[in-house]
Amino acid sequence: MDSVIPFPPALDQSSERDLDEVDAAIALVAQGHARRVRLVGLADPEAVAAVGLAHAQLAGVGFRLDASAEAVAVTLGPRE
Numbered sequence: 001m002d003s004v005i006p007f008p009p010a011l012d013q014s015s016e017r018d019l020d021e022v023d024a025a026i027a028l029v030a031q032g033h034a035r036r037v038r039l040v041g042l043a044d045p046e047a048v049a050a051v052g053l054a055h056a057q058l059a060g061v062g063f064r065l066d067a068s069a070e071a072v073a074v075t076l077g078p079r080e
Helices: 013-030 045-059
Strands: 037-039 061-067 072-079
Touching: 013 037, 013 045, 013 061, 013 072, 045 061, 045 072
Parallel strands: none
Antiparallel strands: 037 072, 061 072
């Protein structure tokens, strides 16, 4: 039986690396080593945005996805 709930596809290796970068930035902010971290040049930031947002919320860290004509960046921080 097929599910009526559309589950997201499994993350590929580049998305796993992107999520590792997001998690590292969250840790830097959550531990007070940085006030804000802006990540640019991720392979596919939109693919990890939902999971990254959930991780940031659990850590009490702000999360913002900034899209412009040139690129998409993820900004983590400040602490909430």
